[in-house]
Amino acid sequence: MTTPTVTTAGPARRGGRLLWTPARVRSVQAETARATRLVLEVPGWAGHVPGQHLDVRLTAPDGYRAKRSYSVASGPEQPHVELIVERLPDGEVSPYLTQQLRVGDELEVRGPVGGWFVWHASLGGPLQLIAGGSGVVPFLSMLQHREAAGSDVPARLLYSARALPDVIGADRVAATDAGVTLVLTRQAPATWQGPTGRVDARLLHEHVVPPDARPQVFVCGPTGFVEAVADALLELGHPPERVKTERFGTGGGAT
Amino acid sequence: MTTSDMTADGTADEGPESRRLDGNAAAGPLRELFSVDIIAAACTCAHCGGTTALAEHVLYADAPALVLRCPSCTGVVLRYASAGGQARLDLTGARLLVLDLAHDGRPG
Structure with missing residues (x-):
């Protein structure tokens, strides 16, 4: 395998099948x-x-x-x-x-x-997180861990939400020292200065750590969002082995 | 186990494209059977010979069984279902699984 794996935390019954x-x-x-x-x-x-x-x-x-x-x-x-x-x-x-x-x-x-779509401070970075809707949830855990571990790994979050009231983890997103770009897809306040609309190649080019910096990229969200973003990342020159995806189907939070 | 058991969450279908998930989502169900997490294992597809992590396969979780398909050729690599106290596993489409034991299953 070309990417490092971390030791995944053991279940309640270490070394055995995982029980409810x-x-x-x-x-x-x-x-x-x-x-x-x-x-x-x-x-x-x-x-x-x-x-x-x-x-x-x-x-x-x-x-x-x-x-x-x-x-x-x-x-x-x-x-x-x-x-x-x-x-x-x-x-x-x-x-x-x-x-x-x-x-x-x-x-x-x-x-x-699940020991695949995971990040731990020991894996280094730079770290680029891209979320659609409730796809931000695993990234809240990663950002919390990065800060608790005192990690100096550069991190960016590109987070696409329908509107400001739909932002999940707003406290963590506001508090993190990672670079955050919030994209509003459906509704934005009149005073909104940030990007709006679909996350496309142009927006990814402007707001995502460039391929030259060899970021580890994680993309999580509804299936359509993740596939469109992953395809655009490959077009921008991100190598497939450094782009990990987690599609959660047609779930709410679609952007 | 119902057909919709392992979708990310129950939603109205919008065609097969939107039901695609990543192999990651099969991690829990496969831990019913395996004592280690096999989702990071490199799998060689019996159909096309391509090698990819199971986590990067395409998962259809709402078929009668959980179905993992090869991301290169879309051939069926793994099917798993459990019901009535029995687990069924079909690995016909997986020629080889390579697990990194040094990294497996230990608390990090």
């Missing part, structure tokens, strides 16, 4: 009008690498089960595991997680999982 385990909900907070931040206490949590997922499983009274995979929003240095779940009108799982779930409830979870 109960987690307790410590807090449920509105993140935006459509997204909810869940703070979970997961007994035996072995820690995660930024970018890894947590799988959540719900079981209905009739035994029917549905599971979903969510990127962990919190950094490994934070005391609890945080998810940011966007409510999808036709979803089987997200309406429950965002509207029914209460503090003190239990959820079945499995994780952390």
Whole structure:
């Protein structure tokens, strides 16, 4: 493999198959009008690498089960595991997680999982993060970790959101010393000075670390967004082995 | 396991293009079976001979089984499903999997 891999955090049962385990909900907070931040206490949590997922499983009274995979929003240095779940009108799982779930409830979870779309300070940089909608969630974890680790790796975030009220992780995005470009695709205030519209090759050329600087590029968002951005990055000369993608389908937060 | 079990989240379909996910998203389900994370493994496609990390394969998670397709030739490389206490794994399309054991499964 041409890119370095980090050691991924072990599951609750190290060296064995990964089992479902109960987690307790410590807090449920509105993140935006459509997204909810869940703070979970997961007994035996072995820690995660930024970018890894947590799988959540719900079981209905009739035994029917549905599971979903969510990127962990919190950094490994934070005391609890945080998810940011966007409510999808036709979803089987997200309406429950965002509207029914209460503090003190239990959820079945499995994780952390995934050792590919991850970044750790030891992997260096420069780091270029490109998010569409709720695709910013794994990058919130990476930015938190970068700061907690005192990393001096140069980092940039290009974040495409529909409008200012849809910005997820606004506190972290505002506080980070990484270079942030926010792109508004649907609606921008009259005073807005930043870019608007679709993220295209021109915008990527202007706001992304250039290929000469050999950045590690991570792209996360709805499938259409990620594929369009990844194609444009390759056209701009970014080598495919330095562009990692995570498509989450047609999910809300589409830009 | 229902057909929609492992999509990133349940949404109305807008055609197969928008249902494509990355192999990353198969990491959790495959950990039902494997004691290590195989998603970073380099996989040689039995159809075209190309070698790519499983994480970079195209994942269709809402088929009756989870299906990983080769990003080069789109051939089916891996199918996995679990239901009724049984797991089914079809690796016909994967000629070779190479895992980096030095990096696998240990707390970082």
